[in-house]
Amino acid sequence: MTKKEIFQHNILHIRKASPLKKNETLAAWSFCAIPLLFLFFFLITPFIVAFVISFTDQRLISNPNLPTQFIALRNFLRLFNSSDFHQALWNNIYFVLVVVPLQTFLALLLAVLVNQKLRFINLFRMIYFSPVVTTMVVVAIVWYFLYNPGEGLINQFLSFISFGKLGPYNWLKDTSLAMPAIMLLSIWQGVGFQMIIYLAGLQSIPDELYEAGRVDGATALQQFRHITIPQLRNTTIFVIISTTILAFKLFTQVWVMTRGGPQGASKTIIVLLYEEGFSMLRVGYASAIGVLFFLIVLCISILQRIYLKEERAVT
Amino acid sequence: MIKGEAMTKFKKTASLKTQKTISIIFSYFILIILAVFFLFPVIFMFISSIKNNEMQIIRDMSNIRAFVPYGEIGLKNYFDVFQQMPFGRFMFNSVFIVGTTVLTGLVLNSMIAYALARIRFKGRAFIISLVIALMIIPAEAVVIPLLLMVNRIGWLDSYQVQIIPFIVDAFSIFLFYQFFIGLPISLDEAAKIDGANPFQIYRRIIIPLSKPVFATVAILQFLFRWGDFLWPLMVTRGYEYRPLTVAIQQFFSQDPKVWGDIFAFAAMVTIPSLVIFLLFQRWFIQSVASSGIKG
Numbered sequence: 001m002t003k004k005e006i007f008q009h010n011i012l013h014i015r016k017a018s019p020l021k022k023n024e025t026l027a028a029w030s031f032c033a034i035p036l037l038f039l040f041f042f043l044i045t046p047f048i049v050a051f052v053i054s055f056t057d058q059r060l061i062s063n064p065n066l067p068t069q070f071i072a073l074r075n076f077l078r079l080f081n082s083s084d085f086h087q088a089l090w091n092n093i094y095f096v097l098v099v100v101p102l103q104t105f106l107a108l109l110l111a112v113l114v115n116q117k118l119r120f121i122n123l124f125r126m127i128y129f130s131p132v133v134t135t136m137v138v139v140a141i142v143w144y145f146l147y148n149p150g151e152g153l154i155n156q157f158l159s160f161i162s163f164g165k166l167g168p169y170n171w172l173k174d175t176s177l178a179m180p181a182i183m184l185l186s187i188w189q190g191v192g193f194q195m196i197i198y199l200a201g202l203q204s205i206p207d208e209l210y211e212a213g214r215v216d217g218a219t220a221l222q223q224f225r226h227i228t229i230p231q232l233r234n235t236t237i238f239v240i241i242s243t244t245i246l247a248f249k250l251f252t253q254v255w256v257m258t259r260g261g262p263q264g265a266s267k268t269i270i271v272l273l274y275e276e277g278f279s280m281l282r283v284g285y286a287s288a289i290g291v292l293f294f295l296i297v298l299c300i301s302i303l304q305r306i307y308l309k310e311e312r313a314v315t
Numbered sequence: 316m317i318k319g320e321a322m323t324k325f326k327k328t329a330s331l332k333t334q335k336t337i338s339i340i341f342s343y344f345i346l347i348i349l350a351v352f353f354l355f356p357v358i359f360m361f362i363s364s365i366k367n368n369e370m371q372i373i374r375d376m377s378n379i380r381a382f383v384p385y386g387e388i389g390l391k392n393y394f395d396v397f398q399q400m401p402f403g404r405f406m407f408n409s410v411f412i413v414g415t416t417v418l419t420g421l422v423l424n425s426m427i428a429y430a431l432a433r434i435r436f437k438g439r440a441f442i443i444s445l446v447i448a449l450m451i452i453p454a455e456a457v458v459i460p461l462l463l464m465v466n467r468i469g470w471l472d473s474y475q476v477q478i479i480p481f482i483v484d485a486f487s488i489f490l491f492y493q494f495f496i497g498l499p500i501s502l503d504e505a506a507k508i509d510g511a512n513p514f515q516i517y518r519r520i521i522i523p524l525s526k527p528v529f530a531t532v533a534i535l536q537f538l539f540r541w542g543d544f545l546w547p548l549m550v551t552r553g554y555e556y557r558p559l560t561v562a563i564q565q566f567f568s569q570d571p572k573v574w575g576d577i578f579a580f581a582a583m584v585t586i587p588s589l590v591i592f593l594l595f596q597r598w599f600i601q602s603v604a605s606s607g608i609k610g
Contacts, residue, residue: 031434032426039483050456050459053463061466118346124350131357132538137564142360145574146359153378251455251545252545255544270545290460294456
């Protein structure tokens with residue numbers, strides 16, 4: 001819907017101002033009341049509470065002898081100096097740096113592949129998408145078995161294609177391999193989602209552009225480089241941003257496979273949040289982690305809005 | 316001369332044709348290799364789950380036999396799962412929690428979106444910007460204070476703690492809003508002249524025209540809620556209210572691991588979502604595609 005349409009839509013309503021107006025306002029608010037109440041109690045309130053208790057030493061089960069105290073920025077200062085937090089933050093960034101470019105590229109490649117007019121192409125689309133509907137806990141358990149240190153299928157496969165030169169690796173128990181192992185399975189599970197988004201993007205590119213390209217004698221590769229890629233700009237921004245945000249939420253597969261180990265090598269921000277808030281019951285401290293996590297996501301979202309706005313201003 | 320030209324032309328089209336055939340064969344080759352990559356873990360899981368002999372699963376894990384159903388084939392592992400734990404209860408919990416959340420969510424989220432998209436009223440602009448702002452807040456950022464809150468009101472270990480906080484969802488409201496605002500306003504006008512009130516317009520006109528967006532929201536919410544793990548891990552203690560995701564994780568983390576049983580459990584968690592996907596695959600693909608068209 002364009003701005004003009006929205007404007008006309010509004011005009012129509014203003015013209016229609018009638019004695020029924022009051023009834024309509026009442027009806028509108030009765031439609032909104034319950035959903036707003038839910039949002040207030042389960043999103044807005046905990047969000048505000050998160051900020052408030054991140055300045056206290058609140059615990060999950062309060063001790064009557066030790067009342068909760070306001071401790072100003074101490075939680076945040078502790079976080080900034082905590083090597084656990086540094087490691088978790090770095091692991092998330094490491095995950096973003098590897099997974100986001102790789103998964104975006106792979107998603108585009110898959111989308112181009114399944115955008116061909118071939119028989120059974122729908123079957124392939126479904127197959128590539130199927131890991132997305134497979135629950136992450138199950139995916140993590142199955143891959144845990146595939147990563148089996150000695151005789152696991154992945155070790156055997158690597159050894160087979162390298163004529164026995166590679167492996168066997170102790171994937172999930174090796175500090176330098178635990179993260180890459182989790183990355184591979186995350187890409188395997190998630191790439192189908194982005195593939196579909198790219199596919200929708202590809203199919204919305206007008207055919208005339210390619211025809212014009214062909215008339216000008218552009219090769220397939222040139223067409224891809226000068227027509228497809230620029231036309232997919234918004235889709236790419238969306239894919240990159242949403243994958244980055246998902247990468248910062250990384251928890252389930254890590255918790256099932258390594259619990260953040262070995263020696264914190266796969267610990268992420270949300271793993272730390274869970275351990276501090278739930279296992280150690282340090283709710284105040286965990287809320288500070290939650291607040292920082294929110295600020296990271298907020299910055300990424302703002303980046304997205306800036307880039308998408310820029311695009312609109314140009315066209 | 317002319318003959319020669321025709322000849323080269325013929326050769327050209329012929330070579331173009333073979334080129335095309337080669338490129339099609341090449342495409343299928345790549346497509347099939349990728350299909351193997353995306354399918355092998357799930358096939359591996361299903362095949363292993365029907366191998367009754369635990370030793371055989373371990374022996375087969377390192378080679379191609381992991382994908383071949385041979386030896387003692389049967390459903391022993393599945394019966395084991397039912398014998399060792401209240402699997403039916405876990406399944407019921409997941410279906411009940413996800414079903415209730417998604418269905419109630421469809422009603423409430425579409426109702427508020429309808430009001431925001433189709434009725435002019437005081438406070439509308441504010442609510443719209445509020446919903447858009449709330450979309451940014453990830454659930455993970457509020458789980459800890461939410462845990463503190465539900466603990467205070469004694470909701471731990473219950474169904475409501477896994478349902479009620481997730482019914483109303485800003486992103487779902489936004490998807491509905493975007494769809495509703497695109498429907499022609501003349502529909503409402505005509506109905507109003509006929510004396511329909513806003514609720515009747517919503518019920519009789521908007522809902523029947525909005526099946527695609529209802530399907531989109533239902534499918535996306537189903538995917539997110541069915542796989543939810545962090546929250547149920549924090550709020551369920553006993554097995555009474557535990558959903559499948561937490562149940563399988565706890566079964567998996569017990570030692571010694573009996574892989575046949577684990578794979579049978581995993582297969583039973585996967586089958587419902589896989590069946591729903593196969594039944595509604597066109598809708599799934601469309602839902603995901605439309606989730607990307609934002610902003």
